Amino acid sequence: MVDGADADDEGRAPICPACGVTALPSEVGEGFVCENPDCAATGEPVTS
Numbered sequence: 001m002v003d004g005a006d007a008d009d010e011g012r013a014p015i016c017p018a019c020g021v022t023a024l025p026s027e028v029g030e031g032f033v034c035e036n037p038d039c040a041a042t043g044e045p046v047t048s
């Protein structure tokens, strides 16, 4: 079974320190980025 892949990603996703929203996997590179449009750090890398 590979259905647990998404849940595993969620468990590892860091939280954006600027807005507190869970960062999403970057579509253009490695790591995670904040995709909250109301955040001052939108699109910036978020590290755990």
Ligand SMILES: [Zn+2]
Binding pocket: 016, 017, 018, 019, 020, 021, 034, 035, 036, 039, 040, 041, 042
């Ligand atoms: Zn943010």
